[in-house]
Amino acid sequence: MKSSTFTRASLSSILQPAFSPRPISGRPITCSAVAPKPQTPLHLRPPSFRATLSELQKWHIWAKNKASSVGSTFLDLDNGPESTLLHRELNWLVEDALEQPALLSRNNYDDATPVSVRARLDDLYDLWKQRIDERRPFQYVVGCEHWRDLVLSVEEGVLIPRPETEMILDLVEESVTQNAGLKNGLWADLGTGSGALAIGVARVIGSGRGRVVASDLSPIAVAVASYNVRRYNLQERVDVRLGSWFEPLNDVNEELSGLVSNPPYIPTENIEGLQAEVCKHEPRLALDGGENGMSDLIHLCNGAASMLRPGGFFAFETNGEVQSELLVDYMDSKVKGSFFDVNIASDFAGIRRFVTGYRA
Amino acid sequence: MSGANQMANSIVRSFLRFPSYSICSFTKPASACSRWYRNNNYRTYTSFRLVEKAYKRGFSGGVINVEVFSANYSCASSSSNSNSNTCETVGGKEYLSMTDDKLMSQCEMDTYKVSGPGGQHRNKRESAVRLKHLPTGITAQASEDRSQHRNRAAALARLRTFLALKVRNSVDLDNYVPPPELVQILPAKSTIRGSEKGSQIGPNNPKFALGMQALIDLIFAVEGSVADAAKKLGLSTGALSRLILSDDSLRMAVNEYRAAKGVKPLK
Numbered sequence: 001m002k003s004s005t006f007t008r009a010s011l012s013s014i015l016q017p018a019f020s021p022r023p024i025s026g027r028p029i030t031c032s033a034v035a036p037k038p039q040t041p042l043h044l045r046p047p048s049f050r051a052t053l054s055e056l057q058k059w060h061i062w063a064k065n066k067a068s069s070v071g072s073t074f075l076d077l078d079n080g081p082e083s084t085l086l087h088r089e090l091n092w093l094v095e096d097a098l099e100q101p102a103l104l105s106r107n108n109y110d111d112a113t114p115v116s117v118r119a120r121l122d123d124l125y126d127l128w129k130q131r132i133d134e135r136r137p138f139q140y141v142v143g144c145e146h147w148r149d150l151v152l153s154v155e156e157g158v159l160i161p162r163p164e165t166e167m168i169l170d171l172v173e174e175s176v177t178q179n180a181g182l183k184n185g186l187w188a189d190l191g192t193g194s195g196a197l198a199i200g201v202a203r204v205i206g207s208g209r210g211r212v213v214a215s216d217l218s219p220i221a222v223a224v225a226s227y228n229v230r231r232y233n234l235q236e237r238v239d240v241r242l243g244s245w246f247e248p249l250n251d252v253n254e255e256l257s258g259l260v261s262n263p264p265y266i267p268t269e270n271i272e273g274l275q276a277e278v279c280k281h282e283p284r285l286a287l288d289g290g291e292n293g294m295s296d297l298i299h300l301c302n303g304a305a306s307m308l309r310p311g312g313f314f315a316f317e318t319n320g321e322v323q324s325e326l327l328v329d330y331m332d333s334k335v336k337g338s339f340f341d342v343n344i345a346s347d348f349a350g351i352r353r354f355v356t357g358y359r360a
Numbered sequence: 361m362s363g364a365n366q367m368a369n370s371i372v373r374s375f376l377r378f379p380s381y382s383i384c385s386f387t388k389p390a391s392a393c394s395r396w397y398r399n400n401n402y403r404t405y406t407s408f409r410l411v412e413k414a415y416k417r418g419f420s421g422g423v424i425n426v427e428v429f430s431a432n433y434s435c436a437s438s439s440s441n442s443n444s445n446t447c448e449t450v451g452g453k454e455y456l457s458m459t460d461d462k463l464m465s466q467c468e469m470d471t472y473k474v475s476g477p478g479g480q481h482r483n484k485r486e487s488a489v490r491l492k493h494l495p496t497g498i499t500a501q502a503s504e505d506r507s508q509h510r511n512r513a514a515a516l517a518r519l520r521t522f523l524a525l526k527v528r529n530s531v532d533l534d535n536y537v538p539p540p541e542l543v544q545i546l547p548a549k550s551t552i553r554g555s556e557k558g559s560q561i562g563p564n565n566p567k568f569a570l571g572m573q574a575l576i577d578l579i580f581a582v583e584g585s586v587a588d589a590a591k592k593l594g595l596s597t598g599a600l601s602r603l604i605l606s607d608d609s610l611r612m613a614v615n616e617y618r619a620a621k622g623v624k625p626l627k
Contacts, residue, residue, distance in 0.1 A: 146506035277483040
């Protein structure tokens with residue numbers, strides 16, 4: 001029974017991240033002796049609990065009312081979720097928690113039929129309270145995020161992959177279509193978080209000779225990314241390493257064929273104003289990009305100029321618009337001649353978000 | 361040539377006289393989605409053009425063509441003699457025969473965008489996708505899935521159904537031979553169905569849309585008469601009625617057209 005309870009990182013460890021601010025270079029990394037054990041997402045837990053249909057329906061009605069009571073409060077407060085979105089999230093919670101989600105829509109309120117659930121009924125109440133009262137992100141509540149065609153495990157301490165970032169894989173796909181040789185080289189995803197990009201890139205470059213190395217400064221991220229890599233049976237092709245940016249690649253002799261990253265890019269002063277789900281619960285380490293948000297992007301850009309092989313491809317996500325332009329300006333001036341075909345690509349919402357190019 | 365039935369090579373007939381967003385509301389989840397879009401006033405919509413690259417590759421039905429076409433859109437439904445060159449030269453059947461990539465290249469994709477910079481700033485899981493097929497102006501959307509990627513695939517499948525329902529191909533009634541994609545959706549007892557045609561394709565098969573489109577083309581050509589259409593297909597009137605009633609969107613399309621012609625609906 002004990003294993004079924006939802007362990008979570010204590011709030012204080014979220015508000016005061018273990019690593020802050022992120023070292024730009026050189027700071028030695030202390031490996032903790034015991035690697036953190038990643039949590040199993042709700043939908044992958046065994047349906048070993050029983051509740052009656054009427055008990056679950058009572059919970060469901062309570063949860064719906066709780067979602068409705070939010071109205072546009074969060075939206076007005078900090079651009080948070082509205083009731084409509086919370087209702088949709090509740091449906092997804094039901095999908096993940098119940099073995100047969102369709103049972104809930106039966107209209108028989110005194111039904112004593114036992115239903116198989118992946119969490120205790122008490123846990124379901126707690127989880128939804130956390131979602132609404134504490135603004136705990138839905139993805140942490142269910143322990144996963146649906147991203148592109150993947151379902152990735154996530155938990156406190158790991159950035160929840162964003163839909164915008166899915167597009168980096170389209171950009172990678174385009175680059176390897178134009179230059180098939182890139183598929184057989186070594187790729188890197190730096191600051192991998194949940195491992196989303198590393199796994200995505202490994203699937204795009206296919207099962208040839210190509211490999212991916214992923215790095216992250218956070219031991220929790222490394223543990224979760226490794227878990228996700230194993231879930232997609234890519235452990236032979238994706239190597240997840242602990243450390244800051246390029247540092248874990250020091251012993252890699254091969255030049256990189258490709259480099260992708262979604263580094264922290266939010267200017268420090270903007271962090272406090274973000275919606276509660278993000279600023280109170282997601283790791284600051286993965287969000288805070290320093291004074292103007294560009295610190296890590298510049299570091300990556302310098303690294304790309306030395307680590308990529310000639311013709312090697314890079315794609316970085318930025319805060320959009322001005323940051324993309326500043327990064328391109330930096331490439332044109334400070335590391336002039338290092339890159340060619342430097343481009344800014346827009347995300348699905350039309351924001352100029354990605355900077356791509358090739359090593360000269 | 362029985363002139364009255366001769367339409368322009370392909371004309372979008374707005375016989376389903378809904379505003380464009382409600383054509384999406386024939387399934388429950390999508391209707392929730394369109395309500396959600398409307399609540400947000402469309403004001404924070406921005407578009408992402410997947411079409412640009414397609415134009416570079418030489419796709420001819422560009423934005424200008426679409427504007428011309430939009431101007432003809434309403435006249436096309438009131439008179440069937442808009443045989444002008446400004447109308448689309450690509451037939452409805454060709455849209456449906458396109459690969460997903462090709463069809464997608466003719467679409468503009470909208471995703472709902474909150475105010476602010478997006479990316480790491482927000483956590484809203486707005487994964488809904490709305491596709492607008494530029495040559496015809498037909499839209500489809502999907503929001504049921506948590507992943508934008510899969511919603512895009514669902515919206516594209518839905519778009520194929522809408523194209524089948526709304527884009528008409530011309531039919532030569534005098535020399536009518538049912539196209540193979542229509543024969544595939546007919547029940548085995550059809551006398552024009554050879555034994556080598558394989559088993560009947562149902563609505564869940566992706567190829568059903570093409571057959572459905574050809575069937576509606578024929579129904580339009582015979583002005584909504586199921587009995588006349590059945591004769592052309594070697595079926596009894598009852599058997600064709602059952603086929604039409606077996607799929608909700610097909611039934612609605614046929615009944616809308618019959619209502620416009622003053623014929624009572626199939627039940």
